Amino acid sequence: MKHWSLWLAQFSRGKAGLAFQTAFYLLATAGLIFALMTLVACDCNDNGIDDCDVAGEARYEAIMKSIHDTLSPQEKPPATPKIQSTSLGRTGVLTGTRVLHGLLLDSFDFTTPITYTWYPPAGASNFEFGREPESGGPPFVFRNVPANNDAIGVTFDLPETGAYGGDRLPELLTAQQGTGPATTAYFLNVLGQAEAMPEVTPAAATVAGATVDMWDVDRWMTREGITVTTASCQQAVDLVQSDAAFLAVQVPEPPHGSAESALLPIYSDPVIALDDLNGTLDLAGQATFRPERATFVANAFPQEAGQIWVPLGVRQTPTLTCPTTAPSSQWEIHTRLTLDLSYAENLCEGCLLDVQLCYEGQELPGNAAQRFVMERAFDSALEQLAEAVPDVSVQTYQDWGVTCAGPLPLQLISDPEWSNWMLVGASAQWITPTWTITLPHALEGGAFTPPAGIDLDYDAPFGTAWHWSDGTATITPPVSFAGGWPPTNVYLVGTVPAGTPTGLYTVVVTATRQTAPTDFRVSSDMVWVGEWSPPSEGGALTHLLYLPLVLRNKAGE
């Protein structure tokens, strides 16, 4: 033993020993680097991002978990208002007619006084009230209304014609008991028709105060690489909280009696939150109805039988303030909506609801002469798009001064355990013509033995050479999908040719299972083509935000 250790000591002091030690330390250095970088680059969940890259993982999670819907039992509010139309003293069609409506409660099994807020039809005049509202209005506010079933009579003249030729004049009544959730009744007056709101019978009957399964609909839209500074964040938040931005969601018409209002299926305040993925920015605003946009959405958007559009926006109080801490370049908009579709067939499971994102303004950037030429080109392009792909486009509603993108599909798939198969990934991108654009999506969840064939389709109103890729090579659907984890990434890749008109485009992606049940999943992306410029507000607003996600600094700066 002693002899062996002596030999080792002699060897280590010799020339060969020194070389051996040097080589050992050199290799140890390389090994240390290898170990450290393998540790840093570990990717146990196989999503292509280091597990230690917390921001990257969070970003990936946010991108991939862009959809989550659940059905959960919740109590319907007890105080539900109703607008009742009476044909008393009225003959013929509703045009320039004096009408009598009663504002009342659909249920009244409680004692706390109610506050009514009544939004009369646009253009209505010569109001007379059975109970005087607070001064001011419209909207007209009635406070401390006893919780009984006595109707407040309101009499008024409907206009001869609706604004901008729209003949559908919605009327809303909001009721709130103390500080409880506000509920809203929707009544539609249609000029030129003898009677509005024909009876709709429910697929499933529910009563006020009952506990029913409601949808909690969560959507995340993410965007990275767009810098958010405190100033630009505040501009964006100010715009979102202003009257200029709103969205509309189309829901199945709730049940109601003949000539009676329908209760809108959104009770509790929805949430719209702007946050970054580093946790330095986290702003949550309460969404609310935008009654002033009800006439627009009831006339400008495609109207389908048995469906109504509900306009929503962000509540203007309290004012949201962006933090002064370090901003991030990775951020997202999170929307959460609770929908009571308990009256719909099968709770509306699998329904496709349409969503429109809108802002006030439609002028294109540039000087007057440039705008004139560009507007012609823009309108012409939109017309062509509308002909080619009538369901997916951006429309300018010039008479209303509003631009909307949509319809964006909102598919309701209950997935409480995150176990259903899903087509996820919703991104907003900004691209210059001649670039190649990649829209990342992923199939995830479910379990298929043998693997299911998933066909992929897209509806893109712009771009050329669209094709599917798995991230490394072009693929031809159907895609073999076994479900589970990790997700199967699919990328829709296309080229934006020179001359593509500047503007917003929506791309709808559909994944359909080829074997029974041949169910399908829908997702969408929003793409701004060209150098982004803000919509002209025509006023003092200086925000440069394009809903939903493209944010820049002030023009010219």
Place this chain on the structure above:
Amino acid sequence: MGAAALYALAALVGGAAFLYRMPRSRSTPQAARSLLWLILGGFLGANLGGATTVISRLAGVALPFALKDYSILGGILGGAIAAALLCRHYALPFWRTTDRGIPALPLALSIGRLGCFVRGCCYGAPADSWLALYLPDRAGVWLPRYPTQLLSAAANLTIFLVLVAVERYGHPREGSVTLLFLALFLVKRFGMEFLRGDALPPVLGPLNSTHLVCGIGLGLVAVLWVRLRGRGRQELG
């Protein structure tokens, strides 16, 4: 795994170059062992940004600007501190020693950036330029982007060649090779940040915290340069 192998290769080649440039003696294994400390120092320094961010969050104190979790600039700072401690421990002249060893660093970094290329980190901003290549970011979004990893690798290799040429033909004063490396590297990093897709948000005009760190680093290099020149004159005097 491929990226980690390339990083290890970078360490192996850089380490071999470092030892090749050191005078051969019985202390060569010591120099090789020092590599381990230099790497550890560099690794700790590289994580300085992430550690600062975590500490600031735990303490509830907001940083005035965002820092990168991992940064080569922090790595160089950590390596420099480790080098200073090692020189002190072994009673070696700091500038003369670093002048000898420093050219191995850009050589290693040029290989290391290939690891970044394989890994997909340090990716470039989307670009409509003749330079652009169709590349992914860390989230797997493929777009024409500046190939910042390859540009960085080429720039580091150029810096290595410049340092070797200056050393051989320029008769540099003590510390000059080290300071020249730092100056060239910081200028390269400053410019490259404009092309990076994972660049932090600007905090001063178009400049972000990486730009500011590079600027401060260049200022320090200038100060050290003046001080070393002054010391050289005194010694000559």
